[in-house]
Every structure is written in structure tokens, then in C-alpha cells.
Amino acid sequence: MKLKVYADRMSQPSRAILIFCKVNGIDFEEIHIELSKRQHLSPEFQAINPFKKVPAIVDGRFKLFESHAILIYLASAFPGVAHHWYPADVSRRARIQAVLDWHHLNLRRGAAGFVLNTVLAPLLGLPLNKQAAAEAEKVLISSLSTIENIWLKDDGLYLLGGFRPSIADLSLVCEIMQLQLLDEKDHDRILGPYKKVQQWIESTKNATKPHFHEVHNVLYKLKLRLSLKQSSQTDGEMKSGIKAPIASRM
């Protein structure tokens, strides 16, 4: 029975799983769980993942959620996966694990919190929380600085001095990609100082093309819509002198 991947491409860990499967030629069926339509809350999906979150997978009778656990499982259970994604060497594997552990309370918390509270909240019908955005920004900037100065400090194109990407590279780059949704000024202010991070993102895109861009297409389209909306709002403001309200739905 074919592997099933339950995902919404608007979710960054969903994107990481989909890219991983495509790059490694894993035969799978993508089942779209549309978060904006609250499909993750359905009893059917809850039977797959009691936490009601994407991504989740079903492989035969085996159900699994949490994106890092899924990446490790796929890299271990599917024989066609190239060694560099999750090397068998115990020390190398442990260091990849340390990056993945670090990710949760640092880059994920910072990036997701900042994007939610500066861009996404109104699209989800939630209020923007300036204090939460400011706190998330601190965590995000500290996380980017950590990636630049600690995880990317060695030679090599990838984290931990790697010359080929690991599951940690894919997971973290997909997390950072959501910063594309910020307005250009915020994006450049936040990512601009981190030259190694920028180079590493490019390397990861190159190593996973064309799948990286195909899976991120939904993000690029949303970015375009946000930019168009912003410029029409600016026009409106310039004409009327008042701010147009932000639409509360995607």
C-alpha cells in the first residue's frame, strides 16, 4: 500500500516532508488537509493524528506525526533514500538530532510567531499581537544568528559542515522560507545580515530542485497576493488619506 502524506502546503513542516519524498523518489499519495477549511479538525483526520496537525503519514498500518520523527522514519524505512539525509554514523546522526531538537524552541518559535503576528493573523481571522511579534522577532533574530555563527561555522555548504544536505537542512530552510511572506523591508532587515544563512538557503534550494520550488509555489502565490493587496491599500490610502481595513480571510 502506497505511503500517504497528509499535508497542507501552507504549513512549513508539510512542505519539508513533501520535498523529501519527491527528491528521494518515494512513491506516495499526497492527501490535502486544508487548514483554512479546518479539515484538520475532522474526526477522520483525528483518527490519523489525535493532535489534529499536519503533516502526518500513514504507511500500511503505521501512523506517525511530528515532522522530524517523520523525516527520520522515511530516511530509515525507505531504502532508496540517499545516505547524506540521515547518515548511519552515530556521531553525525547525534549532531543532526541536536539541531532538530534546538529547532523547536528557537527557529520554529521565532519564525512562526513573527510571521503569524505580522502577516498571517488577519488572513486567519485573528488579531495581530504586537507584543507577541516583538518577542518572536527577538527569538527569530537570535536563531538566525545561531545558525550563522554556530551551525554554519564550519566549512561546507550545509549545517554542521556538511557537503550534502541532511534532514536538518531541509527542515530549517523550509521554516525560514515562510519569511518570504513578510513585506520586503522586514524581510531584508531580518535576513540581510546573515550572509551564510542566505547562501545555505540557496544551496538547499539547488540540491532539491525542481521539487523545492514546485512545493513552495503556494507560498510564492500568497506572497504575490499580499503584495498586490498592500500596493492597492497604499494606493487607496494615498487617494483617500485613510487606511483600508485588512481582509480577515485568505
Next chain:
Amino acid sequence: MKLKVYADRMSQPSRAILIFCKVNGIDFEEIHIELSKRQHLSPEFQAINPFKKVPAIVDGRFKLFESHAILIYLASAFPGVAHHWYPADVSRRARIQAVLDWHHLNLRRGAAGFVLNTVLAPLLGLPLNKQAAAEAEKVLISSLSTIENIWLKDDGLYLLGGFRPSIADLSLVCEIMQLQLLDEKDHDRILGPYKKVQQWIESTKNATKPHFHEVHNVLYKLKLRLSLKQSSQTDGEMKSGIKAPIASRM
């Protein structure tokens, strides 16, 4: 060269690593990094762990931090470790990984945030933050409910229906043990409703004795000091009618 474990027994992930080494007969040297004396900020320790956190290990020339990564490394690199701690079966391992991934943004965030903002902050010279305590309590209670109803839903004494403990049991129980520092009313109110969780904590203690209690001794002693301080404060309040200030150092 003997494994070196850099730890402060006041830190819950440090305790998990120490218990794991002792239970599995791993030959190691415990190097005490006293957080209250800010020894984790020294340049010497920063050369071991650039994140300036305990626990960390050095095994020959290999340095590692992040407690889950350390547990996985020890279980994989030391041949004497019993199989049940981190089974070789890919599916079982993936489910343990999912619990460990879940831990970061749930139980850890809830338990550590609540204990810090109700008990520990004054001992560390920090102010108590009631709002942070209330938010952490919500996360903590939701996490305990998840452990009771999802991770412990199957038969078996341990998480995921296990009949022997895994590294996830040890990590999560050590996290919960810090709730011992709460006053009795808070402790019982929070843990009281979760009968399976209580039974699982006892099972984990039993499976790892006498090391579990030996390593937690520092916590039991602090609890005693806190109780004595609290009762002397209550006496003082009853005699003088005013509240005694809370000491700002341990």
C-alpha cells in the same frame, strides 16, 4: 578516555542523562556545572557547549548537547545499553521520536515555565510573573492531559504501550519531577486528576531505582528547604500580621 557528563542536578534534562548513565552502567565522570554560580557562562564551558546550557557530554573528541540527542547517542554508541531504551525497530523508534519532539513545545514549556514563575524565580533573583505562570499552567495541564489520554492510552506501564521504559519515559518523567517544588496544594491540584500519569511516574522510578532517587536528592532537599521557609514565613505572618520578603538567593 572516560565519557564526561557536564550537568547540574537542579536541571531536569541533566538528571535524565545522569540516571540513564547510571542505570545502564556507563562508565562516566560527572562534571558539576553549577548554574546558580553561573559556571555555565565560563569560556571553558562555552568551548564544550556554545549554547552555555547543561547537560552536555564529551566522548573522546566528540562534543554533544541537547538532552534528547545525548540520550539517543548514548543508547546507540554504548553497547551495554538495554534494547528497550531505544529499540532498533524503525517504527517503534519513530514513535519515541514523536514523543520527544512533542515534549519541547508542550510539557517542557509548561512545566518549566510554571515552576519558574511560581517557585524558582525568587531563588534566582528574578521577579515572579503571574501572567507567564497562568499561560504556562494552561500548557502544562494540556500536556498532562495529552500524556494521560494519548501517550498512555494503550495497555502497558509506559508511554506508547511499552512494558519497559524508553528514553522518552525517562526524559518526560524527569521533567514532571520538578513539580515536586510546587506547594502541596498546587502540586495536587495539577497532578491529582491524572491517575495514569501518577502510575507511570511510579513505574519509571521503580525501573530506575536506586539511581532515580539518588540523582533527585538535590530536588527533594530543595523542596524541604522551601517547605521550611514557607512554614516559618506563615508563622511570621501570623505573629506580625505582615508578609516576610522572599529571599532572592538559593
